[in-house]
Amino acid sequence: MEKQEFVASETESVLSVRNLTTSFRIGSQWRSVVRDMNFDIAPRETVAIVGESGSGKSVTSLSVMRLLPENSSRIEGSVKLAGRELLDLDREAMRQVRGNDISMIFQEPMTSLNPIFPIGKQIAEAILCHRNVSAAEAKDEVLRLLDKVRIPNAKNRFDEYPHQFSGGMRQRVMIAMALASRPKLLIADEPTTALDVTIQGQILDLIKQLQDEEGMAVLFITHDMGVVAEISDRTIVMFRGEAVETGTTDDIFNRGRHPYTRALLSAVPKLGSMGGRERPMRFPVIDIASGETVVPETEAGGVEESARPVLEVKNLTTRFDIRSGLFGRKSGAVHAVENVSFDLRPGETLALVGESGCGKSTTGRSITRLVEPSGGEISVDGYQVGQLGAAELRRMRRTIQMVFQDPFASLDPRMSVGEAVMEPFIEHKLGSKNEARDKAADLLERVGLGADMMPRYPHEFSGGQRQRIAIARSLMLDPKIIVADEAVSALDVSIKAQVCNLLLDLQQSFNLAYLFISHDMAVVERVSHRVAVMYLGEIVEIGPRQAVFDNPQHPYTKKLMAAVPVPDPARRNLKRNLNTEEIKSPIRPVGFVPPQRQYRQVGEGHLVQA
Amino acid sequence: ERGTDGDLKIIFWQAVSTMNPYLSGGTKEVYAASMVIEPLARYDETGGLVPMLAAEIPTVENGGVAEDLKSITWKLKPDLKWSDGTPVTANDAVFTWKYCTAPDGGCAQGAYFEGVTNVEAVDDQTIKVSFADAKPYPYSAFVGAQSPLIQEAQFKDCLGIKAPECTSANFGPIGTGPFVVNEFKPNDVVTFTANQNYRDASKPAFASVTLKGGGDAASAARSVLETGEFDYAWNMQVEPEILAQMMAAGKGQLVTAFGTQVERIDLNAFAVDPSLGDKRSTAEAGPHPALSDPAVRRALSIAIDREIIDEAGYGEAGQPTCNILPAPDIYVSTNVDWCLTQDIEGANKLLDDAGWVMGSDGVRAKDGVRLSFLYQTSTNSVRQGTQALVKDMWSQIGVEVELRNIAASVFFGGDPASPDTFQKFYADVQMYTNNFDGTDPEKYMAAWMCDKIPSPANGWQGENIVRYCNPEYDALVAELGRTSDLNERAAIAIKLNDMLSNDGAQIPLIHRGQLSAHSVTLEGVKMNAWDSELWNVADWSRKK
Amino acid sequence: MTEATMTVDTRARSGNFWAMLWRQFRAHPGGVAGLIVFTLILLLVFVGPFIHTIDPNQLDIRNKNQGPSWEHPFGTDNLGRDMLAGVMAGGQISLAVGMTAMLLSLVLGTFVGVLAGYFKRIDGPLMRLTDLFLALPLLPLLLVIIMLFRDTLRSTFGPETGIFILIVVVIGITSWMHTARIVRGDVLAIKSQEFILAAKSSGMWEYRIILKHILPNVMSSIMVSATLGIASAIITESALSFLGLGFPSDFPTWGRLLFDGVNFLQITPSRVLWPGLAISLTVLSVNYIGDAIRDALDPRALKH
Amino acid sequence: MFTFTIRRLLYAIPTLLVISFIIFALLDLAPSDPLADLPLTIPPEVREQIRAAMGLDQPFFIRYLLWLQQFFINEPLNIFEQITGLTVGDGDRMRVLSWATRSPVVDLIVQRLPQTLWVVGLSYLFGVLLAIPIGVISAYRQYSWFDQIGTFVAMVGYSVPTFFTGVLLIVVFSSWLQWFPSIYDTNLVVNDWNSLVQQIKQMFLPVLVLTLYNVSQISRFVRASMLDNLHMDYVRTARAKGVKEKIVLLVHVLRNSLIPVVTVIALGVPTIFSGAIITEQVFRVNGLGQLLITAIQSGDLPLVQTLTFIFAVLIVLFNLIADILYGILDPRIRYD
Ligand SMILES: Nc1ncnc2c1ncn2[C@@H]1O[C@H](COP(=O)(O)OP(=O)(O)OP(=O)(O)O)[C@@H](O)[C@H]1O
Ligand SMILES: Nc1ncnc2c1ncn2[C@@H]1O[C@H](COP(=O)(O)OP(=O)(O)OP(=O)(O)O)[C@@H](O)[C@H]1O
Ligand SMILES: [Mg+2]
């Protein structure tokens, strides 16, 4: 019945999709992953697609763009752009459409950017492709766009390469690229997962602004119900390849009928829902069929105060040199991590939050020496990480596992995911191949994937599925510490709950310690014991979760807390106007001596940079 | 008429590396140089001496050769001019001698001046060459393409150690021949122009010559016989049927001349078992367990069908022979022709009688010694064909053969450190060609003397590769050195030849001729095996 | 997505690596064709002599330079040797030499390339070593090797095996450098990718990372090197023999037959046709097999 | 990158010295002999004298040092004098002399360079220029008829040796059709239209043979490497931007695929200077390849040593260039 409502607006719609069915070929069989999708988007309108991870959101958007691999996929139905059938266009005509009429922000920015071209050039290309401007003009435009997406020091970073950017910065590059050509329709596939809430807000504002100015229509795919509530006019809920419910956002949020819709909304973690509890709390688990909460939420384990920390970080500093000129002389350095100290006890979760690009991932990588720190001491479970030889380093790494921010890039494209998950277990000779298989199958089930997916390859999965694979892999070794870098950002609410609960369970049973890097403040609030807030490479505030959330001291922490979107469509026209202040860059000239920071104690274990 | 026939194009598939035969000694260099610089006398196509710069051939009869055979006096033709217009004098000959005998010069033709104690200019036109001992055959220095006269004016600063540094002189010697070097690109191409001061005003007919080098024999043949791009190609070592097929194009023809080359199989007199290590192939190793049996040697020889080898590999350019000394005619023996017809039965009988019993594997053996031989030769398709044929023939008399071929640069290289040189002869049998320069066999026959056996003591430098040692033979060679009468010399030489063949020191296979190809439009080519093939290039002309 | 298809699917794609590779391979028409041709060549070469029983070294000078006939399907050469027998006997040697020498050079090259690309510390020395080997003049090197080792090998392994080992080793150690440099370049590019970092962070041994992550990802270059390597090895072998450094002349090999036949091109074209065809077909079929393996190892390649 | 280059260049000096020593030792050890070409009629005593005149009787080390001095001091000084017209010292220096020709080795090389560059260099250039588009198209249209034919030609082109293709072409085009000469004329001076036509004619066959070989090799690497990158996500991004398919292929995919290609090309360039031995032989181009092979066959050590050493310098140089190009092509590859 809702379908009827949607079809009605076809005439004036920018995009209208009818009976879209997309199938992939597996071996000799065709398997449909998106079935019978119908929707329209009008100019200036924002339509959000929400849904379970792996339900076909990305495939839908790629089908619209006709960007799926031609020989292993099949698109049926009709996709009309302003009345023009896209599925029948020839290559050249389709090329004209892409980037010009429709542009797209891809879910995984790491692999979606060409690794060997400077980002500036990649954005400029989008402009030069469709507009008749000079290279210099294009460059100006790119710099403006980079500024708009809040990349600090855009001029200097114009010529840098994707691998020199943080996850969030890459995502913003993708956004800038998509916006560069001022499309009629923007398809944004989880464009803000790697962004902190302040920047996320700014980006959303930017999109809104463009919508207002240029009449751009937006198809927005996201898991963040707060974002949905904030920007979308209408929402489509997808479940297992089908649109199970469509309607105005307000309708969906307040009068969702499909059990999955209800499950989705009732599970949304809300900031401040902890009600003064000290310890992390499990998420309510929802039965998707009925939409009812099945297991009541329970408080998770606490931390033994006296326990020796498994991870101690003292004055960790990591810098990336910037070289320029013919001689490749060092002209400065990115002070990605500066003087960071913290410790982590068994059974404890320390959340690391902060602005995108502030050095969270670098901190995580420095701890395991995946990047060489420039200074500081790290001890992991008794190992002095800085001094380890190759063999010991290897043993040390067994106790500390990472979930990378970009799961796709961290999976070997030529290795089936089953093998990828089993690999650490087999490599460390923790058991036989069959044991590994059983364990991997079990873990995959527990993160919501089927064991039957093991022979598939990474590229055949959705973003969220890959993230879960990465989590499963990190759990294979029964480590003592897990560095989870945005480990649940691409998961829909229900699966996020499931995965977080799994992590909490494991923590309780095995006294696991987590370094939990995330932008999702609501999740952070729920799962962590302590929180560290990073800003420009330094920890500006660290303390028990409750203290930091309830009593933020540092201005940045305060700002962060304020920017968290609230999943309530009623508040959607709120304007933030955060865009005004200057963006700070962590790039420092040669010889820069970082100021000695003083910390002031606010409460027990609650330190704030003075 | 001089210079009316345009360009003469010659192809040498081995390129010419220098124009100074004293510094190279390679056949191709000697041939190329022979167009420019000339000796006092040279051999014609029959092997007879003809005067070139000399007015006549000195003999005892005409007084040119001293009665005691210790000196020879040459008279130059009158009014001879170098190509730069200056006169040729006896001093140039004296200088040439000095040039080649200067210490540290490394003169490749030193052998031509061996035994020469002095060369003096009696007057401008008269050259007297004196020898240490009586020389029954005194025509060595300044005779033949290998020892031409060079100009003193050009080479006077190039004596001894300085010789290699005179690049422009070495590449463009001033001579008396029909042509003058125009441009020399080492190992590539030489261009010549007619010598304006050549003594015969009507010659050469060609205005210029291009002598190109490189490639292989077959393609050189093709360029003359099939495509007609070139007029003359030297040394066509190609299977006869290929040449025949190329000839079908009708563009060229083949010319042959037989000199003294004999393709032979050496049978090692000494044991060569690898377990003997460094003693291999020396007297210390003891006699060869199988090849020391004369019956075996003889059987090996008569088992070979030389006709077939000739037909398969040489065609016109070869004749079966049983002589080590195949030419000139007066030296040719007819006493050993028993080997000319293949006689497998006879060979088998010989071996049976000698006690070599056929084993179940088809290989004969006696007292634990099997007739199994390692047969080496240099790499070359004709030789490999011959190897295959011989292996097949020998297998019919119960002799097993393992073939080996070795790069020519190693085989003939004489590096004492290499196990693969023909001098070391770390094999039971080996095959190659040898010959001698000029028409006098004395030095050649001396190679089979006992004291010339290569051994570690003399750095493996001896010429007696087969390690033949027979005091009778040595005595006969000494006698040859004392005899001056030509017919007596011939008789002795034939005796020596027969001894070698009958004792089975070596198995002569093929008397090899030189085979060259020239265009049908080229006239005047007289193939010469005793001297440079280009010896009469002045007389060549284009067919009208 | 019915359950039925899923289970079929799962079964079809599980199993061990080789079974999977084989299944992928089977689906590749080019690869299958290549494999069939290659098998046929192997059959011809190894089983053929039992059917066509003429000895390749048997001379029949009266029947030389013959065209194809029932008795001599490929004709005869200028000494009357049967060409078919020659091609079959030559194939045994050429294939053995081509394959083993190629494998040797591939293993060496990949080994050096991967080590140099992966471990920065030994990159310099290894690459300078590669430069050295590239710069060494082949011929003198061969002469020296043969001078030093031929007799020992001959006495230990007999004349045939000895020379075989020598040739294979000689070709192997003088042709690994290209592979090494190509592999190194690829490794340099791949080792900076994040999945290598991820593998490191899981505490894998470096050599395991190399084996499981680096190697499969540089496979396509290695495959090309392998195909080209076979061709070069077969031809280098012939070059060795005509320089007098290879097999004795009574061991025909394809390269040698071709070389010897070139001058007879106009008299008996079949002398060059068959060995040339044999070499080309071998290389072509190996190329398609390599392509199929490459495609089978690349989950994203289009599958037929 | 600059410091890296400088460091590598400095590092190259000892490397090359070591290489030169090893080559010298190898050549010395090798059993080929400068006198092998001489007729057997030249007696042993004379041979000894010739050897002595070549300096072969000197100890190994002295000969090596002498070569070093001649090559690194005398020859550069000589070139300096030729260019500037000045005389340094007494101007009388022993240059590296070839044994076979008794002429300065450097002059020989200079003489051979033009034809080698023309024939071998040009065919390499053609090879690269053709191989890249062929490889790209073959990969893009994998298993299309273009790809299949390309594969076939490349494999046949690579596996059939040039000694055969060369002769075949000569038989067809020189003997039967008489279109092209079978022998290269190194004396030909191009100064007018006619001689240019002649030059092109004589270059045609050898260049064709070598080009086929080069194209075969390089295009296979281009194809394989392109196939690896064709399915990457960034290609999808480029398409999503609306980039023209040609640019997607030639800029995005090709540049990401260039590392093995650059390697192969960089390995190939020095071989231009070592000439194409067999092809040069077949067509009698008489370039550096023929110079080298005749030198080796005639045991002309100074010539072989010098040629090989120059070749080694080029190898080291081009491998360095390749390494620098890696860094430029892929910013993730860092050396410092
Ligand atoms: N190339 C492919 N081949 C086969 N199956 C695929 C391929 N790409 C995606 N799929 C499958 O299609 C389904 C939908 O994937 P899609 O990427 O659209 O999910 P999604 O809704 O975007 O999920 P997420 O929120 O996790 O990104 C998934 O089950 C995935 O496994
Ligand atoms: N390899 C590198 N070379 C140079 N600079 C780098 C490199 N890696 C990271 N940086 C820089 O270091 C800073 C911190 O990056 P990092 O990835 O740690 O940020 P982050 O906190 O994880 O951000 P996000 O939330 O966006 O993922 C950024 O400015 C980034 O550009
Ligand atoms: Mg998705």
Ligand SMILES: [Mg+2]
């Ligand atoms: Mg990050």
